[in-house]
Amino acid sequence: MIAPWAQIDLAALDRNVRAMRAALGPRTSIVMVVKANAYGHGLTPVARQAARSGVRWFAVAYLHEALHVRAVCEDAEVVILGAAMPEDVRTLIEHRLTPIMVDEEHGRALASAARARGAVLRAHLKIDTGMGRFGVPWTQAVSAYERLARESGLEISGLCTHFASVEPRKPSLGPTQMERFREIDAAIAHRAATPLFRHVSSSRAFLTQPDWDLDGVRPGIAAYGYGARERGMRVETEPLLQWRTGVMQVKRVPADFAVGYYSTYVTPAPTTLATLAVGYADGYSRALSNKGFVLIGGKRCAVVGRVSMNWITADCGPDADVAPGDEAVLIGAQSGESIWADELARLARTIPYEILTNIHASVERHYISSPSLPIL
Numbered sequence: 001m002i003a004p005w006a007q008i009d010l011a012a013l014d015r016n017v018r019a020m021r022a023a024l025g026p027r028t029s030i031v032m033v034v035k036a037n038a039y040g041h042g043l044t045p046v047a048r049q050a051a052r053s054g055v056r057w058f059a060v061a062y063l064h065e066a067l068h069v070r071a072v073c074e075d076a077e078v079v080i081l082g083a084a085m086p087e088d089v090r091t092l093i094e095h096r097l098t099p100i101m102v103d104e105e106h107g108r109a110l111a112s113a114a115r116a117r118g119a120v121l122r123a124h125l126k127i128d129t130g131m132g133r134f135g136v137p138w139t140q141a142v143s144a145y146e147r148l149a150r151e152s153g154l155e156i157s158g159l160c161t162h163f164a165s166v167e168p169r170k171p172s173l174g175p176t177q178m179e180r181f182r183e184i185d186a187a188i189a190h191r192a193a194t195p196l197f198r199h200v201s202s203s204r205a206f207l208t209q210p211d212w213d214l215d216g217v218r219p220g221i222a223a224y225g226y227g228a229r230e231r232g233m234r235v236e237t238e239p240l241l242q243w244r245t246g247v248m249q250v251k252r253v254p255a256d257f258a259v260g261y262y263s264t265y266v267t268p269a270p271t272t273l274a275t276l277a278v279g280y281a282d283g284y285s286r287a288l289s290n291k292g293f294v295l296i297g298g299k300r301c302a303v304v305g306r307v308s309m310n311w312i313t314a315d316c317g318p319d320a321d322v323a324p325g326d327e328a329v330l331i332g333a334q335s336g337e338s339i340w341a342d343e344l345a346r347l348a349r350t351i352p353y354e355i356l357t358n359i360h361a362s363v364e365r366h367y368i369s370s371p372s373l374p375i376l
């Protein structure tokens with residue numbers, strides 16, 4: 001059967017984790033973000049490999065993801081970035097998972113659920129320093145902390161925030177957010193019975209602001225090989241995921257041949273068209289209609305016509321030596337040429353995060369590992 005499939009290189013993940021680890025001081029942990037199915041790479045194999053590569057902290061969006069991490073990593077610390085539900089407190093405690101309190105009311109509801117079970121729940125407090133999403137507003141953070149710290153059933157073990165923007169060479173909100181966080185941290189520090197685990201930096205801040213490392217950094221996209229190839233970044237990481245499919249049909253066509261729904265592409269000259277097994281149902285963005293490229297036989301071929309549900313058409317040129325069953329690369333490298341998710345993102349006017357997380361769960365993932373790594 002010809003169908004799209006993804007290849008994930010766990011040896012590259014190992015190299016990325018080690019490169020990030022080497023950039024950090026000994027007091028800072030990597031809190032690897034593995035939400036959204038590890039950015040499309042597959043949560044279980046990625047978390048397992050990351051743990052083997054030395055990652056001790058993971059961040060997810062939901063409880064079910066946290067349980068997947070726990071299943072492969074008995075001793076990891078797992079933080080849940082979304083608003084965990086009070087009715088899940090028993091599971092949180094049983095599996096030693098750490099929710100993040102997204103506001104004071106959420107914290108109180110979690111505390112009350114833990115109290116009702118005669119238990120104590122460890123949780124981190126999120127401060128909204130300017131992202132405007134989750135968190136206690138920074139102006140109320142110290143008093144909210146004091147009130148929550150008095151709640152029985154709750155142990156506040158960490159403090160965090162999330163940056164709206166961090167731009168090393170342009171104005172951005174990041175530095176102001178960091179100032180706000182530092183003030184709150186200083187005010188809270190002498191009130192806390194034990195030191196809090198403080199984590200603020202996602203990939204962009206980790207890559208560009210070493211002074212903001214604190215106790216943990218929360219890289220996501222950098223661990224998967226993106227965002228770290230720009231000039232001046234603190235470490236370089238490499239993409240793990242390649243996405244491939246096969247040619248289903250080949251057609252030699254004359255000039256003025258219309259392709260796809262609404263005939264949005266008409267061949268300017270005789271050429272060879274290849275129909276490939278991938279479409280928007282698999283996560284290949286419709287925004288790549290008449291914009292994307294694929295690699296066939298080591299050559300870049302334009303995606304022509306509209307991306308449809310299950311198929312796309314590539315223009316391979318008049319003299320192309322292409323046949324049904326040939327491999328086509330959607331993301332990745334072939335014979336020295338490459339197309340990575342950041343290039344596709346630019347062409348589709350989006351971000352590599354979306355390109356990667358949109359690869360449908362039904363697309364088979366094949367995991368490869370170098371001989372020096374444990375077989376998974």
Ligand SMILES: Cc1ncc(COP(=O)(O)O)c(C=O)c1O
Pocket residue numbers: 033081162201202203204218219220221222
């Ligand atoms: C709260 C939080 N921290 C960290 C991250 C990781 O961000 P990045 O992939 O840019 O490193 C995310 C990603 O969405 C996030 O929501």
